[in-house]
Each structure stands twice: as C-alpha cells, then as structure tokens.
Amino acid sequence: MAQTDVPDVVIGRLPIYLQTLKQLQASGQEFTSSKQLGQKLGIGSAQIRKDLAHFGEFGKQGMGYEVNYLQQQIAQILHADRDWSVALVGIGDLGQAISHYSGFAHKGFHIEVIFDNDPQKIGQNYNGKVIQDFNSIYQILPTQNIKIAIMAVPSTSAQEVAEKLIVAGIRAILNYAPISLTLPSYVKVQSMDPLSHLQQMSYYLDPLT
Amino acid sequence: MAQTDVPDVVIGRLPIYLQTLKQLQASGQEFTSSKQLGQKLGIGSAQIRKDLAHFGEFGKQGMGYEVNYLQQQIAQILHADRDWSVALVGIGDLGQAISHYSGFAHKGFHIEVIFDNDPQKIGQNYNGKVIQDFNSIYQILPTQNIKIAIMAVPSTSAQEVAEKLIVAGIRAILNYAPISLTLPSYVKVQSMDPLSHLQQMSYYLDPLT
C-alpha cells in the first residue's frame, strides 16, 4: 500500500477509472489498456499509467490491464470494497430525493440514519427509517460508528450543522448546501453544487442567443 | 471584456466567488478584500487577485472591493446576469427532484421543457408542464432557442441522449448520469457524480472503523 502522499487530483480520478472499468466488465471485455481508458475518458494514456504507478504495478507489458483485477485493486485503494454507514442530515425535498436514490446503497454507501430538526418530521417514518432529532446526533453517531454524512440542509445552517457533525465523530461530509464550509483539515468535504456548474457553462455560451 | 482565453480552472472559481459575495451582501457588508474572500474560501488572496485580473480591475488599493459592484461584474462575466431557458431530460425520481429544486430558477436557470421517452409519462402534467416526447426535441428545442440541458437519464442511454441533444442545438449539458460522455469540444459538459465524491472521501477514511 503506497504511503507517500498521493495528490488529491489523482485520488479524484480513481473513481472514474473504477466506473469505466465496471462498464468494460459489463460489456464482457477482459483486458484493457491505458490507451483505451484514456480515449474513453478524454485524458492521456500517460496520465493514467502515472496515476496507477502511485499504488503499484497492475499491468503487463504488451498486454495492458486485466479489467477485473484492476477494478478490484482500485476499489481496494479507495476503500470501496466494503460497506460504509452514512448519516443523512435534512429530509426536505432534496434529502428525500437523495434517500430515494438507490445508487449509493448499490455501491456500498448505506444511509443508516436520517436526522432533521423539524418537530413535525421527527419520529415520522421515512423510507423504512424513523427520522431522528438532530440534537441526538451525539448519542447516535458515535455508538453506530458512522464517519460519513450527507448534508442536505439550508445554507444558513450548513456551517453550524457541519461543526456539530464533526463533534459527533463525522470525518467526511458530502455537502449539498451551496456554501463554502470552513472546517479543520482532518475532515474531508466534497460539495455538490449544480448551480456553480451551470454558471461555469453559461460563461462559454453566447450571451446573445 | 477580456478575450485572451481564461483557464477553465479560473472560470470554475468565479461561481464560488459570486456565491460568497452574495453572502457578504446579505450580511450587509459593503466592502471586502481578497484577504477576506480567501479566508472564507480557504484559498490564497493572491490567487483571487490573479483570477480577477484576467477580466479587469475591480478594486481600489487600500480599500479592497465594493461587494455589490464586484458581484455585478462577476455575474456579467459568467452571463449570470440574465435568464436562461433549460431543458430537463428524464423525469424519473432524480428528474423530479431536480424539477422541484427551486435553486435553479431563483438564479436565472428556468426549466422550460421536460422530456421523457416513457409513453406512460408523455402528455402528463408535471409541475405545471406537459411532459414532452423526447423524440420531439428537434421540433421543440431549436424553436425555443434552448442551449442548456439537464440530463437525468440512465447511464445506458446517456451517451445517445447527449448526441441527440447536440443535434437539437444544445451546447451545455449538466449530466447526472454516472458515466463519462464523449462529445465534441464545442459542447460544455459538467457532471454531477455524488458517488465519485463519496469514494474520493472514503479513500482518506480509516478502513478499520
């Protein structure tokens, strides 16, 4: 297991390698090459080989990579070869959509607890789970050893909610609130911000149309 | 208006600058500085000044930036100072959540048409809009001059749907399918992939817990 620190940007590409390998596997292909992967992803083959080199040697000269083996190896590196318990915070429209989304559970991320702070919602049954009072996170999260949270709360409370989650032991947050969180570096944060993406694209669009 | 090509990575930061300026404005602050913005965003002040320098001079020495003015300028640069019509393709669980989400419309991105290919859904009224047959995109999109699409379709059909959208005149796609699209470079694509983000974070988590 490579212990020299691997750049964030490399880690960020591993999930898409994994995704692409899964597709190749589904299509029944046994071997692939850095060239083929690069073409599918629109990046250079050298970059893929360099990225993988951080973790070991996974291919054979002249042959390329065995799809199945490389997939397993990358899954292992990402800790995607196991199940993770996840807490969902905020069960408004967005939170409900997230909890419906089956893609997480199928890939090993299971929403085990749902929190909200609305007395109307607390205690209600949602998707087979009782909605818990957000104030009880200190009782619930540590005992269940949950390290990952998905935040679907208003921007106005996002920072405060995040800080409490950290106190409760959360170490990775997938943030759906369109705000930049300021948190200690030992906590990983990834933000989903569709509006930013739309604005980024509209820059390139002809404003006259 | 700066015409020398600005790096993608810079354009990608402008929306978060805009977001932060809106927050400052909401809090009633009239002036800010690259230092303050940098601290809020966890990036260096020099980077912010350098980014802005691509487009002009927006500050005053010793004073910093007028929040309102800088906000307007960045909005203009991003073409976020106008309204855009958007097509939503796919009205399953995810598409429904997206169409409910009010954040887009409030920021100028209006979902004007909804497409699906399920005969059960076509013709039904959803959120005040009649769901259109995806096969009619060639009639509808060009006449309404819609350049932006949000894709919430299965991975298996994403590539094919994207290609048809381009023929119908779409030039920017916000893709929710977890797949890497291969498209001509004159089309901008941004992908929303929560699973990739979760896997990226789980890399850093202690696998033993």
Add this chain to the structure above:
DNA sequence: TAGATTGTTAATCGATTAACAATC
C-alpha cells in the same frame, strides 16, 4: 501622512506530457 490592499511581475511549485528501455 501612515496603513492597507490592490494589480502585477518574478519565483516556485506541481502536474501533465513525451519519450523510451524493458518485457510480455
């Protein structure tokens, strides 16, 4: 004026790309 902060240039840093010996 003195202090602060800009816009910009130069220095540093890191990531991508090209090239190639090794070898399946």
Add this chain to the structure above:
DNA sequence: TAGATTGTTAATCGATTAACAATC
C-alpha cells in the same frame, strides 16, 4: 520474432504563491 504496452524518467507546461511598487 515482431508488435504492443507497460512503468518510469526527463522535459514541458501551467498554475499557485511570494513579493512589491503603486496608490487609495
């Protein structure tokens, strides 16, 4: 063997950071 593709080193490229004169 000849062809293909790896892993890796060296060269290039681009982005971030540091520093500072200009000036509000």
